[in-house]
Amino acid sequence: MKIFYAIQATGNGHISRAMQIYPYLQKFGTVDFFLSGNNSSLQTDLPVKYKSKGCSLYYSKCGGLDYWDIVKNIKPNQIYKDAKSLPLKNYDVIINDFDSITALACKLQKVHSVQFGHQASFVSSNTPRPEKRSLMGEFIFKNYAPAPKNIGLHFDQYDSFIHPPIIKDEIVNAVPKNLKHITVYLPSFDKDCLEKAFKSVVDVEFHWFLDTVKQIHTIGNITYFPVGQKQFNNSLINCEGIITGGGFETPAEALFLGKKVLSIPIKEHYEQECNAAALKQLGVPTLKDVGDDFGQIIENWLNTQIIYPKMQANNIPDTLQYLFDTYNH
Incomplete structure (x- = not known):
């Protein structure tokens, strides 16, 4: 089986998760990674076959996002070109960890994918939100990297398709x-x-x-x-x-x-x-x-004495088996 795995590199978490599950994925087939964005500072020996600058995050000085820098560095023509060039039809399974280019490529090339990762959990309205919801934020959750199937990861099981976090x-x-x-x-x-x-x-x-x-x-x-x-x-x-x-x-x-x-x-x-x-x-x-x-x-x-909840670790082989079963049905 040939597996295409798209990683959004707007932070280190997506890459860290991919590094942890890669050995388990190899038991299902050969894996090629697509790295989209340039915010990660982690060194990785993952077999990254495809890269794109994609959409990256830029920060203001003290704890915020610099939206002007984010917008001015988005290159729509290049994103469209990158999406068209990804050879997705060569793969049996496409796993997308919240990457917009892969989602667009799936639409253009009429192929199937599964959104896997933390952001997939926000497909459920049961997943916690702040008191003041953001219309733009909810729009991004829904439309940035849509897929017909979703497997979410979160702190708790807020819905049936949401699994515990991947712990290294x-x-x-x-x-x-x-x-x-x-x-x-x-x-x-x-x-x-x-x-x-x-x-x-x-x-x-x-x-x-x-x-x-x-x-x-x-x-x-x-x-x-x-x-x-x-x-x-x-x-x-x-x-x-x-x-x-x-x-x-x-x-x-x-x-x-x-x-x-x-x-x-x-x-x-x-x-x-x-x-x-x-x-x-x-x-x-x-x-x-x-x-x-x-x-x-x-x-x-x-x-201050605070009683923290004990976090459960993901059973990676079971979750991946669920992913492949879900993908094929």
Whole structure:
């Protein structure tokens, strides 16, 4: 069996998930990957056969999206050309992790696909949303990467086709410890936006992962790390808690390990606002913005006893078997 797997690279989560399930996919057939977008900073040895700049995300300085940069970097003619050139009819199964080019290619070439991943869970109206819904956000969920079949991943089973998160083997097999540091991964924030707050919490050690850092170094109570899976996993496994965005994979892994989580969704990023709503239902504290009192908020968070839910890990072989069964019926 020949399998085409499209990864949206507007963040590291999609690639991380693909890296985890790739060995299991190989048991079903040969896999070629299509990488769309250029936001990921993870190194990967996946067999990426096709690439496109696609649609990528650009951030403002302190925790938001820069919509002007996003729009001006979209090249409709190139997207259409890329969609036409993908040889989808050469494949038996097309798996799409929320990529618009692959969805367009399926429509142009009249081939079947399944949308697999976190965004597929939002097909269900039962999946948590914020109090104020975004018409544009809901439109994107419905129309950005539509497929006739959907297999979602989320924190909880909000609908029959939604499965638990894919948790990396390194996390599943880990023996977590609490070495008292706080892991930080907030890719939409520049260093200048948060550094003062972290320095103000003098009794706490921070492991801060930043795209702009090239080598590990420590200044005061902050150790700065380049973004890399091995070092990040080690920091997460041994931390007291993590401060991260409103993504899906990182909070899921932290909850699986029984760690404290403080979530700061990217401003005006509707999917992350939806994830924050789901995390709030689970009792995880979330922030809408970061102000001058952020240092005090961190201290209060660390000093507050919160009972976090135990996150279930996905049974990958069962989920993939379900995917292929669903695809063929």
